[in-house]
Amino acid sequence: RTKPLQKAVVAIVWPCCVQPHSTQERAQHELQVLGILAVLGLGAGTLFYLLWQLPPPPTWGQEHLEEVPTRSWGPLGQEVTESCQLVLVESIPQDLPSAAGSPSAQPLAQAWLQLLDTAQESVHVASYYWSLTGPDIGVNDSSSQLGEALLQKLQQLLDRNISMAVATSDPTLARESTDLEVLAARGAQVRRVHLGRLTRGVLHSKFWVVDGRHVYVGSANMDWRSLTQVKELGAIIYNCSHLAQDLEKTFQTYWVLGVPHAVLPKTWPRNFSSHINRFQPLRGLFDGVPTMAYFSASPPALCPRGRTRDLDALLAVMEAAQEFIYASVMDYFPTTRFTHPARYWPVLDNALRAAAFSRGVHVRLLVSCWLNTDPTMFPYLRSLQALSNPSANVSVDVKVFIVPVGNHSNIPFSRVSHSKFMVTEEAAYIGTSNWSEDYFSSTSGVGLVVSQRAPSTQPGVTPVQEQLRQLFERDWSSRYAVGLDGQAQGQDCVWQG
Numbered sequence: 001r002t003k004p005l006q007k008a009v010v011a012i013v014w015p016c017c018v019q020p021h022s023t024q025e026r027a028q029h030e031l032q033v034l035g036i037l038a039v040l041g042l043g044a045g046t047l048f049y050l051l052w053q054l055p056p057p058p059t060w061g062q063e064h065l066e067e068v069p070t071r072s073w074g075p076l077g078q079e080v081t082e083s084c085q086l087v088l089v090e091s092i093p094q095d096l097p098s099a100a101g102s103p104s105a106q107p108l109a110q111a112w113l114q115l116l117d118t119a120q121e122s123v124h125v126a127s128y129y130w131s132l133t134g135p136d137i138g139v140n141d142s143s144s145q146l147g148e149a150l151l152q153k154l155q156q157l158l159d160r161n162i163s164m165a166v167a168t169s170d171p172t173l174a175r176e177s178t179d180l181e182v183l184a185a186r187g188a189q190v191r192r193v194h195l196g197r198l199t200r201g202v203l204h205s206k207f208w209v210v211d212g213r214h215v216y217v218g219s220a221n222m223d224w225r226s227l228t229q230v231k232e233l234g235a236i237i238y239n240c241s242h243l244a245q246d247l248e249k250t251f252q253t254y255w256v257l258g259v260p261h262a263v264l265p266k267t268w269p270r271n272f273s274s275h276i277n278r279f280q281p282l283r284g285l286f287d288g289v290p291t292m293a294y295f296s297a298s299p300p301a302l303c304p305r306g307r308t309r310d311l312d313a314l315l316a317v318m319e320a321a322q323e324f325i326y327a328s329v330m331d332y333f334p335t336t337r338f339t340h341p342a343r344y345w346p347v348l349d350n351a352l353r354a355a356a357f358s359r360g361v362h363v364r365l366l367v368s369c370w371l372n373t374d375p376t377m378f379p380y381l382r383s384l385q386a387l388s389n390p391s392a393n394v395s396v397d398v399k400v401f402i403v404p405v406g407n408h409s410n411i412p413f414s415r416v417s418h419s420k421f422m423v424t425e426e427a428a429y430i431g432t433s434n435w436s437e438d439y440f441s442s443t444s445g446v447g448l449v450v451s452q453r454a455p456s457t458q459p460g461v462t463p464v465q466e467q468l469r470q471l472f473e474r475d476w477s478s479r480y481a482v483g484l485d486g487q488a489q490g491q492d493c494v495w496q497g
């Protein structure tokens with residue numbers, strides 16, 4: 001005698017071969033078969049559901065920690081009740097007049113000093129290098145005064161017993177700079193992070209956390225040229241302890257790696273985990289405007305659990321765009337820059353092409369062009385531009401932005417657009433990274449993703465992505481933005497106008 005289960009299995013596998021002996025037995029068989037089919041169906045359904053729920057498999061090298069959303073994260077994100085305030089800030093190089101009445105953000109130097117004025121307890125600075133004074137780079141130019149004023153201000157804060165922690169890259173670019181020695185002598189704690197040893201990158205992040213309540217993030221270095229000679233873009237968020245404490249966790253990853261002989265943890269301790277990310281952005285009213293925001297970080301090795309990777313943040317913002325993607329970056333290379341041999345890395349390039357081709361998104365890319373631009377960048381720009389075909393509704397445009405050197409040729413490594421941002425009809429992305437692989441795999445950086453909805457009850461409120469779009473349009477349509485055709489005629493990134 002075969003057991004019922006065996007019979008049922010046999011009945012499924014070889015239905016033709018089972019010969020039921022009676023009507024009763026046949027009914028029993030059928031019931032068993034139905035039961036088993038139901039169980040299998042349920043199982044397959046569950047499996048299918050689970051697979052469907054999983055994020056798509058990564059298509060680029062992810063050797064590092066995985067970003068795993070946990071069950072406790074609801075779809076609504078972190079609700080905040082405090083009223084955060086977001087201000088776009090920028091630096092426009094001297095002698096770069098923009099058209100009268102054109103939109104502008106708050107001047108960076110003024111915004112930084114104002115932010116430091118609010119400091120009562122602590123200032124934490126993540127920085128690539130410091131050169132806030134003319135002598136730091138051996139230049140005597142009146143445009144270094146704002147940087148010198150900033151250094152003074154930081155010293156005054158230390159004299160008021162405000163604690164200061166600075167994480168900076170080691171080895172440093174500005175070897176002769178004494179800024180950090182000056183600050184350390186007054187009580188600032190300084191840690192030099194040797195990311196070269198840990199991730200083969202550099203600490204390239206640029207952000208501040210003030211009193212665990214306010215943050216600054218953007219492209220500007222702790223360099224006087226960032227205030228008067230280099231074009232920069234950033235954002236300050238005031239009175240926003242949830243976001244500030246989240247960004248502080250990224251600061252802390254640098255801080256613990258800044259001690260001698262530090263090693264990368266295999267997994268970061270739980271208190272470094274973020275609960276504010278792509279899947280669960282912070283939600284609240286910023287100045288009365290419904291806002292979603294989160295910070296991303298790179299490289300993956302410096303992304304504890306829950307931290308959205310910078311590349312994923314960029315891709316997510318691109319993929320959500322239905323109308324336009326406008327990006328302003330210093331360098332654009334669909335390759336690695338600092339590996340030998342270089343590798344092809346078309347991740348962001350493909351995402352732009354796919355948006356333009358598959359969804360009819362209008363893509364505009366504004367890249368910097370200056371004395372130090374590597375000319376091997378142009379074939380990639382021309383290749384992207386070549387996809388454009390307006391009659392087939394594929395719209396891709398590339399321009400280069402040239403800051404005229406004018407009579408500032410005495411200042412090395414200046415007169416360049418150093419901004420790194422992207423804007424779509426949905427969101428603003430403000431970052432610190434050039435667009436090439438290294439900045440997402442080995443070099444540290446952060447990004448701020450923010451999206452606002454203007455409430456119909458408050459006319460006159462301009463969502464941040466609209467403010468950023470206006471700044472992009474101003475630059476795009478300015479005389480300093482030149483199409484690639486102009487480039488082919490040999491402008492060599494030196495302003496002729």
Ligand SMILES: *[C@@H]1O[C@H](CO)[C@@H](O)[C@H](O)[C@H]1NC(C)=O
Pocket residue numbers: 140141
């Ligand atoms: C810097 O230049 C100014 C004039 O442009 C001059 O008066 C001053 O002495 C110079 N300072 C140094 C340290 O060379």
Ligand SMILES: *[C@@H]1O[C@H](CO)[C@@H](O)[C@H](O)[C@H]1NC(C)=O
Pocket residue numbers: 159160161
């Ligand atoms: C700063 O702290 C030191 C030592 O704790 C103290 O002597 C000094 O008075 C404090 N200064 C201010 C401005 O609070």
Ligand SMILES: *[C@@H]1O[C@H](CO)[C@@H](O)[C@H](O)[C@H]1NC(C)=O
Pocket residue numbers: 085238239
């Ligand atoms: C931050 O909040 C404080 C009071 O909580 C307020 O006095 C201050 O004006 C706010 N700052 C900004 C920039 O909104």
Ligand SMILES: *[C@@H]1O[C@H](CO)[C@@H](O)[C@H](O)[C@H]1NC(C)=O
Pocket residue numbers: 248249252253269271272
């Ligand atoms: C996590 O906890 C450890 C030990 O208490 C502390 O040293 C570290 O600063 C904390 N890190 C963060 C990001 O809070």
Ligand SMILES: *[C@@H]1O[C@H](CO)[C@@H](O)[C@H](O)[C@H]1NC(C)=O
Pocket residue numbers: 391392393
């Ligand atoms: C392009 O888009 C317009 C409006 O969306 C549409 O009418 C037209 O058929 C499209 N052309 C092609 C070639 O897809």
Ligand SMILES: *[C@@H]1O[C@H](CO)[C@@H](O)[C@H](O)[C@H]1NC(C)=O
Pocket residue numbers: 095406407
């Ligand atoms: C540099 O050029 C600007 C205009 O482009 C002019 O206003 C300024 O006076 C010049 N400065 C010097 C030192 O020549």
Ligand SMILES: *[C@@H]1O[C@H](CO)[C@@H](O)[C@H](O)[C@H]1NC(C)=O
Pocket residue numbers: 330331337418434436
């Ligand atoms: C990227 O940006 C940094 C400054 O932010 C600059 O020094 C560097 O040359 C840029 N280009 C590349 C390809 O890294």
